[in-house]
Amino acid sequence: MSDVMLEVKNLTTKYVTxxxxxxxxxxxxxxxIERGKSLGIAGESGCGKSTLAxxxxxxxxxxxxxxSGDIIIDGKNxxxxxxxxxxxxxxxxxxxxxxxAAMNALNPTRKIRKFIEDxxxxxxxxxxxxxxxxxxxxxxxxxGLPVEALDKHAVELSGGMKQRxxxxxxxxxRPKVLIADEPSSALDVTSQKMVIKMLRDMMDxxxxxxxxxxxxxxxxLYNVTDDIMxxxxxxxxxxxxxxxxxxxxxxxxxxxxxxxxLVPEEGTRSVKLTAIPGTPPNLKNPPAGCRFAxxxxxxxxxxxxxxxxxxxxxxxxxxxxxxxxxELRELYRKEDEMNAAEASSDTGAADGPVRLTKGV
Amino acid sequence: xxxxxxxxxDFSKAPxxxxxxxxxxxxxxxxxxxxxxxHVDFDFHEGELVSIVGESxxxxxxxxxxxxxLLKETDGQIYYQGKPRDISSxxxxxxxxxxxxxxxxxxxxxxxxxxxxxxVLLDCINMRGGKNLPKEKKNEMxxxxxxxVNLKFAELxxxxxxxxxxxxxxxxxxxxxxxxxxxxxLADEPTSMIDACSRATILDMLLQLRDEIGMTVIFITHDxxxxxxxxxxxxxxxxxxxxxxxxxxxxxxxxxxxxxKRLISDVxxxxxVWDLSTV
Numbered sequence: 001m002s003d004v005m006l007e008v009k010n011l012t013t014k015y016v017t018x019x020x021x022x023x024x025x026x027x028x029x030x031x032x033i034e035r036g037k038s039l040g041i042a043g044e045s046g047c048g049k050s051t052l053a054x055x056x057x058x059x060x061x062x063x064x065x066x067x068s069g070d071i072i073i074d075g076k077n078x079x080x081x082x083x084x085x086x087x088x089x090x091x092x093x094x095x096x097x098x099x100x101a102a103m104n105a106l107n108p109t110r111k112i113r114k115f116i117e118d119x120x121x122x123x124x125x126x127x128x129x130x131x132x133x134x135x136x137x138x139x140x141x142x143x144g145l146p147v148e149a150l151d152k153h154a155v156e157l158s159g160g161m162k163q164r165x166x167x168x169x170x171x172x173x174r175p176k177v178l179i180a181d182e183p184s185s186a187l188d189v190t191s192q193k194m195v196i197k198m199l200r201d202m203m204d205x206x207x208x209x210x211x212x213x214x215x216x217x218x219x220x221l222y223n224v225t226d227d228i229m230x231x232x233x234x235x236x237x238x239x240x241x242x243x244x245x246x247x248x249x250x251x252x253x254x255x256x257x258x259x260x261x262l263v264p265e266e267g268t269r270s271v272k273l274t275a276i277p278g279t280p281p282n283l284k285n286p287p288a289g290c291r292f293a294x295x296x297x298x299x300x301x302x303x304x305x306x307x308x309x310x311x312x313x314x315x316x317x318x319x320x321x322x323x324x325x326x327e328l329r330e331l332y333r334k335e336d337e338m339n340a341a342e343a344s345s346d347t348g349a350a351d352g353p354v355r356l357t358k359g360v
Numbered sequence: 361x362x363x364x365x366x367x368x369x370d371f372s373k374a375p376x377x378x379x380x381x382x383x384x385x386x387x388x389x390x391x392x393x394x395x396x397x398x399h400v401d402f403d404f405h406e407g408e409l410v411s412i413v414g415e416s417x418x419x420x421x422x423x424x425x426x427x428x429x430l431l432k433e434t435d436g437q438i439y440y441q442g443k444p445r446d447i448s449s450x451x452x453x454x455x456x457x458x459x460x461x462x463x464x465x466x467x468x469x470x471x472x473x474x475x476x477x478x479x480v481l482l483d484c485i486n487m488r489g490g491k492n493l494p495k496e497k498k499n500e501m502x503x504x505x506x507x508x509v510n511l512k513f514a515e516l517x518x519x520x521x522x523x524x525x526x527x528x529x530x531x532x533x534x535x536x537x538x539x540x541x542x543x544x545x546l547a548d549e550p551t552s553m554i555d556a557c558s559r560a561t562i563l564d565m566l567l568q569l570r571d572e573i574g575m576t577v578i579f580i581t582h583d584x585x586x587x588x589x590x591x592x593x594x595x596x597x598x599x600x601x602x603x604x605x606x607x608x609x610x611x612x613x614x615x616x617x618x619x620x621k622r623l624i625s626d627v628x629x630x631x632x633v634w635d636l637s638t639v
Contacts, residue, residue: 045526045555085442132518158417186580189626196628197636215554219585223628246630260556262585264612269589275560 005210006033006056006074006095006177011069011079013055016062021285025051027234028069033177038203038211040225040242042218042257044280048234049214050100053179057095059086074176074209084242092119095287096208098174098331100182102166106154115152115169136172142205142206143168143198160191163166163344164198178208182215196224218261222246227316230254236310240317250295251319252258270343290322298323298331317336367636374405375442376577378427378460378544380434385422386589396422397494398600399436404576409567410607411579411587411608414597414625420580424548427578428462429453441543461542465549467529471521477532478517481505484539499596505535509565527558534565535590564591584627588612596620 001181008031015023025048041049052063058078060066071079073094077227078086081152091097099105106115116136120127132281133150149165157165158165162185180199184192202208208296213225221228221242228245230238230253249255262268281287289356293303298324303322310320321328367412385397385563389510404410414420427430440444440456447453466468470537473482479500490498499513506513506558509531521529530550537545547566567590570577580586587594588608595605596617604617615621628634 005567044557183529189623190415193626193636200497200636216557217628218556219628219630222630223634257557260560261630262559262583262589263631264624264627265583265589265629266632268585268614269609272591273560273563276557 003035004032005035005037005074006031007070007072008032008056009072011052011071012067013057014065014067015051016065017284021284024067024286025194025283026055027286030069031229031239033212034257035173036203036208037227038213038225039210040221040228041214042216042221042228043231044216046280047231048283049216049231050181051234052231053097053212053214055179056179057086057097058090059083061086065142071233088123089196092123092170092173093175095177095179096170096173096178098167098170098178098183100130100185102183103159103162103186105166107164108154109151110196111151112157112165112169112194116150119172123351131197135285139168139172143201156193160194161197163187163191167195167198167202170201174207175344176209177203177212178210179212180214183213183329184220185215185217196220197215218246218257219263230257233272233286235291235320236285236317236318237292237321240314244317249322250313250317250325251292252298253330254319255332261285290320298328366598371405371408371472374407374448376403376439377406377408377441378402378404378578379439379442380436381439383423383433383438384435385419385431386427386434387570394518395600397433400597400602401501402595402602402605404578406543406576408572408581408593409570409577409590409591410595411581411594413581413584413594413623415582415588418580419542419598419600420597421548423577424462424546428460429456432560445502451541458540459542460546461535461537461540462546462548463530463537463550465552467526467553468522470533471529473520473522476517476519478502478519478559479530480536481519481539484536490539501539506532508538508569509535510561511535527554527561530554530558530562531565534562534569538569542575544576544578545570546578546580549582550579551586552581552583559586566590584612584624598624 004244008029011026011029012024013026013334015025017023043049054064056071057072058081060083070077070081075238078090083282113133113136117129117132120132136150137147140150145168151160154162158232167183184195187195199211203211213221215221219284225242227239228242229236230251232253238249238254245254249258256274259274281291281294287304289304290307290308293299300322306322308320308322310318312318313325382399382400382401383549385399387396407532412423422431426433428534433605447456466555480537485498503513506516510568511528511531519561553563554562566577579587579591591608593606594603594608594611596611598619604611604615604620612624613622625635625638625639
């Protein structure tokens with residue numbers, strides 16, 4: 001048993017559209033997650049977060065195609081395996097996935113216990129239904145879910161409960177890695193907290209060894225995961241610990257993302273909310289150079305045609321940019337000073353001005 | 361670089377724009393009565409940005425539908441610009457709608473799929489009484505509205521709404537509001553289906569628009585951070601009742617009602633510890 005639970009090396013996957021165009025939604029992504037750690041993936045809609053999650057399972061079906069790279073779960077390489085074999089031997093036991101629309105994932109005509117039977121019987125057809133029921137009861141009790149829910153239909157459960165039941169079903173076989181793709185986006189704050197608490201409990205109790213959490217809500221990631229990785233146009237642009245990423249982002253795009261955080265705390269109202277201008281590039285023909293150059297306020301002319309490699313600049317921190325870390329930090333410091341000077345020169349701003357900057 | 365600044369103002373002396381006394385809506389299913397909105401009182405002033413915050417099922421959307429005149433209230437009275445609201449006939453309702461407009465949560469289902477974008481915008485011009493304007497003038501107005509929300513009318517003309525992305529559609533909704541210039545804008549979770557980065561753009565446009573035409577904005581949301589950031593006053597709704605209301609700073613930083621306290625503690629934060637044990 002190694003300590004690296006999931007290792008991905010140069011994974012590239014593509015979508016083939018109905019006009020036979022290739023769209024590289026995941027482009028040379030490498031990442032590593034150690035036992036007991038969680039990784040958050042942030043980024044705009046359409047940046048490839050969900051595609052990365054699907055690709056990590058090794059279960060490909062058109063229009064998604066595997067191109068190159070390795071996915072190693074706890075020392076076992078699953079890339080390039082036959083999809084049917086992946087379904088029987090990898091999904092559920094090695095890696096499990098909670099989809100974005102988990103609320104609608106349950107067939108309304110079946111009882112919850114039936115779904116659990118399906119999952120277990122797909123892996124081991126010899127288990128008796130009584131054993132499965134007992135296992136399910138124990139697991140539900142362990143996770144703090146009402147055992148009665150097993151004999152109910154999906155429509156009888158509330159949204160938050162449905163989501164937690166889906167999580168319990170997908171982790172019934174104790175997968176090593178759990179991928180949660182926006183598990184709480186459709187829920188209100190209280191149910192969201194319950195879902196997060198359950199995921200954290202599962203990590204603490206060792207029911208799952210590692211977790212990948214995908215969302216575009218940064219305050220949530222900051223509170224849930226150990227590390228945060230920012231994706232842009234199919235590539236990783238920065239990775240670091242949650243704290244470093246929120247308070248000291250280096251890549252201009254991560255900084256743009258962190259500037260869009262809104263939390264109900266003192267001081268939020270006096271901070272500028274900055275929108276990143278423009279839209280992400282079309283991945284059918286991505287730009288030759290840095291993919292963010294078009295929208296980057298610090299972009300230099302050479303950024304547009306120089307390929308950007310991903311650079312390690314501190315322990316556990318990587319970024320993808322042509323400008324050096326020191327230079328970027330200096331730029332940010334100047335910008336913050338300018339903003340602070342502007343804020344203090346505003347008249348009558350004592351009771352918290354609402355200020356928005358557009359198109360910087 | 362364009363910048364909109366709007367300091368939080370005191371609206372208590374501004375004329376009342378929309379006022380409700382004992383507004384109630386019950387839904388009956390067989391013998392069960394659901395009190396979706398239960399005797400709520402409110403007073404929204406001209407030019408104010410009000411947020412109504414609550415969890416799913418708290419009655420936010422029912423209230424917004426009543427404000428729009430899409431649902432009849434079971435009890436209570438809504439006052440529009442100081443006078444009791446009269447929407448008894450179709451003509452009066454249309455007249456009322458020229459003063460109140462809405463942006464809904466789901467941009468994908470906000471448009472008629474069979475109408476081109478030109479039609480959508482032309483309808484707005486016609487509704488404002490510009491039916492007999494020359495074609496060039498209409499085109500000019502549509503171009504102006506589109507450029508206000510960073511869209512290019514030349515690229516949109518002859519397209520259908522489903523050819524746009526979610527963010528673009530939501531901006532097109534705001535372009536409509538720009539053309540209609542209503543007195544009240546009711547925004548029902550306009551940013552919940554859009555990611556955090558585009559959210560800032562949409563909010564920016566709404567605030568600019570409010571400053572430009574001085575309208576009242578009623579923001580319905582469950583995102584407390586967002587409500588705190590943009591609004592002048594906040595109403596907290598629980599099970600069809602307002603449990604707390606007041607200035608944004610007051611309600612969010614010094615909440616009184618236990619429900620408000622719980623709601624705020626449930627939001628993940630950056631500078632404070634998020635206590636997971638209180639679920």
